[in-house]
Amino acid sequence: MKPIIELIKELADKHGRNRHSLLPILQGVVEQERYLSEYSMIEIARELDIPATEVYGTATFYTFLDYKKMGRNIIRVCKTITCSMKGEKQIMLAIEDMLKIKIGETTQDGLFSLLQTNCLGLCHKAPAMLINNEVYTDLTPEKIREILTMYMNRKDEGENNVN
Numbered sequence: 195m196k197p198i199i200e201l202i203k204e205l206a207d208k209h210g211r212n213r214h215s216l217l218p219i220l221q222g223v224v225e226q227e228r229y230l231s232e233y234s235m236i237e238i239a240r241e242l243d244i245p246a247t248e249v250y251g252t253a254t255f256y257t258f259l260d261y262k263k264m265g266r267n268i269i270r271v272c273k274t275i276t277c278s279m280k281g282e283k284q285i286m287l288a289i290e291d292m293l294k295i296k297i298g299e300t301t302q303d304g305l306f307s308l309l310q311t312n313c314l315g316l317c318h319k320a321p322a323m324l325i326n327n328e329v330y331t332d333l334t335p336e337k338i339r340e341i342l343t344m345y346m347n348r349k350d351e352g353e354n355n356v357n
């Protein structure tokens with residue numbers, strides 16, 4: 195695992211040092227660290243030369259602001275209006291039922307954490323969710339079971355080593 199400052203510099207080199215790079219940089223940090231500490235946010239703000247409040251605001255909006263360590267795979271289900279009208283509740287129930295966790299919780303094996311997020315900009319394919327950086331759209335409870343099974347099988351194949 196890279197030191198956080200080095201990681202942020204690398205991500206900024208890759209994505210650029212402007213406001214549009216903020217989201218991919220936040221995602222990159224969460225991918226390695228599994229959460230976003232206050233220290234990381236301050237360092238990101240310094241690297242991009244933007245106010246720390248802006249980093250905080252974006253992180254909060256997209257619910258990347260996790261103060262505790264999260265599971266290996268972070269599921270973020272969109273809770274905004276279009277997704278909510280197109281079956282977000284059923285999606286959430288299917289996930290909760292399969293993983294035996296509620297929103298904000300992590301499975302005992304540390305493989306999944308379940309969160310909600312605001313609109314992902316994929317309303318035309320609602321309901322939508324992210325698992326880490328992967329986007330999943332047009333979700334149904336059946337599709338959820340297939341997707342989660344795929345992630346569980348990856349673990350069995352050793353691709354998803356739990357920390």
Ligand code: FES
Nearest residue numbers: 272277314316317
């Ligand atoms: S409302 Fe869910 S992606 Fe826009």
